[in-house]
Amino acid sequence: MRVLSASALQREIGLRFSSNHLKNVLLNASASGALGIKTFASGEGRKEGELGSNDFTQNKSSNKKFSSLVDDSKGNVGGQQDFRSRADQRFSARRECAAHSMISSYTKSQDPLLVLAKEGRWQELVVSLTGSPAERHVGTTKECFVWFGRSGKQSASLTLFELLKNAGESEKTLTHYLLVYTTAFAASFGAEQGWKSFRAVEDMVGVKPNSTLFEDLINFFCNQGQVSRGLDILDEMQKRGLTLRPTSFSPLIKSFSDHLMLDEAFETIAAMRRLKVEISLEIYNVLIGACVKAGDMEKAYRVLSDLQQQGLQPNSESFHQLIKGFAQQKRLKRALGVVQEMDHFGLKPDKYTYFVLLRACGSNKDFSEATKLFKVIADLGLESDETVLSALIQAHVDNNKLDQVLQLVKKLDMKGTIVGVDGTSQILRGLALAGRLDEAIRTYEELGTKGKLPSPESVATLLVVLGKAGRMDTMLKIFEEACSPGSWSDYPATYRTNYLNVFCSHICLGYFSHKQLEGGVKFLEHITKLGMTNNRTLYDKIFLQITNSKGDGEEENSINAGDGLALLRALKAKGVQLSRLAHETLLDHCASMRDSEKAWELVHEMEKECLPLNIMTRIRLFRVFVAARNERDAKKVLEKTRRVDLLDRDVRFLLQKIMQHEFETIEADSFKDIPSFQALLAIQKQLKVALGSY
Incomplete structure (x- = not known):
């Protein structure tokens, strides 16, 4: 396996980031008036990992790039160091958020055994838990292992494992406790320490983990953003001769797909084929969804074709993804055409199909088509379905048909049809966006009397509008209710x-x-x-x-x-x-x-x-001074920018794009007569000198 030095790894990551993303940053900035810092910092909207003209069944470059992911001769499933590092970088923000948000509900319990654990009275605890299996409360034992993991009490966990094993606990239950302990430990102390603790407990206690345990660990680490640790565990499974199943790979593919790392997702599929692991329809649907999310409908249809070549038949979910994709591209007629494709495979549209189509009508501002669809839905007897109704209401709201939807809701109410929380949330959002705050608050309170909260999205919209209106007391009251322990517990x-x-x-x-x-x-x-x-x-x-x-x-x-x-x-x-x-x-x-x-x-x-002022800081400063027509300070920034940065083609592109955007903001019929144009010309001349010097 090729191992990169730190500098080489940094260079590879930097080049990948630069070539695939920097230019889009400024293009977004030109349209929005900002340098695209949100996109640049978070990686949102970053389109990466596309295959070439060949699909993943024939892509030799893909297989070569992923040659170390599965090397049968060396038994290495983990992949190259740069592959892992790229994945970990993408998931780092998600990992930080997930680690911070894990709340230990068991710490509030008053169970006497948990009290012993929290107070560190380990010996009393393990004695209390090691009667015969019939005498123990399995739930409490599990909670104590969680507490051991969260507290980093490895020696106490080892003692408890030994005592449980000697008391005749089954291998299956011990394996489950090992999973619980490891995930809790990793959540508090990181993936690396969690894995080390897992190995230590396994070796000392003699527990023999099975494929299911390893798959659960892969799923956990992928959810935590530690995809490289998931690859390590896949390596470990192969070394131990455990069976690799579709469920062994699906968490990795889902993680890659969720973050639009399409190259990595398709390369993992190629690895499964080389290992002769069956690729399930569920995995194919995840890939279709990833292609749709990336806006590549051609590749989505290639995946659809490939799954048929493998002897599988697409299901409704496969086509729902395609409908969403065409809706995102504002191709409503094409989205409606997918329904005919479903009929070719003997699939009939269900309520979720109409839900997706109605959402497409809303996002495409096509209210007339939404009305036609609702008539079809009514004929099928689906008009009372809460999911379908919420989509219909959203289509009304998105098309500024708020009064019409309020009349529709009254008619449905007279028929005894319940709109539901999702539909009411859409009405609340529409009222807030229309500035009808009193009605919006009344709708919010009516849901509260039923012991329910509207969707977080609608609450966020309401808070924004309340803030703009200066109604701080109401805003704080809603925030306090949103923070209550039972809020959005699902x-x-x-x-x-x-x-x-x-x-x-x-x-x-x-x-x-x-x-x-x-x-x-x-x-x-x-x-x-x-x-x-x-x-x-x-x-x-x-x-x-x-x-x-x-x-x-x-x-x-x-x-x-x-x-x-x-x-x-x-x-x-x-x-x-x-x-x-x-x-x-x-x-x-x-x-x-x-x-x-x-x-x-x-x-x-x-x-x-x-x-320190890095190159991106200096580019931002240059943009400020160009926008302000400040020749002196723009020149100063260029003079203090390092030669190596000015030689970088992406830096040069960004600087030139800034100038282009500012020239485009000046009206074509009068720009020659205003001083700002003369200032821009002077700055452009300075930029040409700075770039031409290298």
Whole structure:
């Protein structure tokens, strides 16, 4: 297996990132007026990993690139170091969020055995748990292993494993406890330490893990963003001679597909073929979904064709993915045509098919087609289905037909048809977006009287509109209810944590847009003390939203760069350490406001935090000074940019694209007569000199 040096690995990752992504960053910036920092920082929207003209069944370059993923002669399933590193980089943000959001519900239990565990009275605990299997409470034993793992009590867990084994506990149950302990340990101390602890317990206790245990571990580590550890475990399974099944690979393929790492997903499929592991229809559907998400419908149809060549028949889910894909591309007629393709395979449209089609009508602003579909749905007797109704209501809301949908809901109510939480959430969102806040709040409260909460998306929309309207008390009341322990308990923990960050950032922006800096900072202090959010993620999100808000005075209560700078300083005064992302997003805001002075103040703040001005910082600064028509400072940035950076083709592209965008903002019929055009010409001349020197 080829091992890369640190510098070589960094270079490979840098080249991959640069060539596939940097140009799209600026193209997005030209349209949005920002340098694309959100996309650049998070990797959202990054389209990677496309195959060439050959599909994965014939792609020799793919097999060569993935030659170390499955090397039958060496027994190595894990893959190259650069493959693992690329995967881990992509998943790092997700891992941080997941680790932060895991809440230990068992710590609130008053079970006396758990009290012993929490108080560290290990000897009493293991004695209490080691009666005959019939006398033990299996659930409590499991909870104690979770506590051992979370607390890093490896010696205590070893003692308990030994005693349980000597008491006649079955191998199956011991294996389950080993999984519980390992995942809890890894959640607290990281994947590497979790794996080491697993090996130590396995060796000392003599437990023999089976394929199911290893597959559960692969799934866990992939969900934690540690895909390279999942590949290691796949290696381990092959070395031990355990059977590799579709379920051994599916967590890896799903993780790659979720993050649009299509090369890696298809290469994993190629590895399965070389190992003669069956590829299930479920895995094919995941691949179709990944292609759809990446916007590559041609490749999605190649996957559909390949699964048929393998003797499988597509199901409704296969076609639902295709409908979604065409809807995303605003090709509604093509999406409707997929229904005819389903009929060719003997598949009839079900309620979910119509749900997807109605959603497509909403996103494509085609209300007339949505109306036709609903008539078909009514004829089929599906009009009372809550899922279908929510999609129909969303189509109305997205097409600004709010009054019509309210009348429809009244008619359905008279028939005894229940709209449901999802449909009501869409109505709430529509009322909020229309500025009908009193009706929106009344709808929210009506759901509350039934003991239910609207969807997090609709609550987020309501909070935004309340913040703009300055109704802070109502906003805080809704936030408090959203933070109650039972809120959205059926959602994954990471999902709830993410929306909690969104809610907090909306509330802060509500304060800042009304020049209530002190109130916003106090709110942040409060939630920080309660430990309700991932603070670093929250602060970054707040500054991103400030950057994306209008700050040029066109909107009432707009947030300008001065407001963002004041917040940055206020948080630092409270001892908060802000990331580079927080500082640089404000530079983007300065560019949109053409504010050179505030940009230099931000540079000084970065210097105080010992954040060096890297090439992306300098590109942002150059954009600020070009937008402000500041010849002197633009020249200064170019002069202080390193020669090696100016030689980089992507850096040169970005600098030239900045100039192109600014020229395009000047009206063609009058640009020659205004001073800003002359300033732009002078800066362009300076840029040509700087780039031409190399």
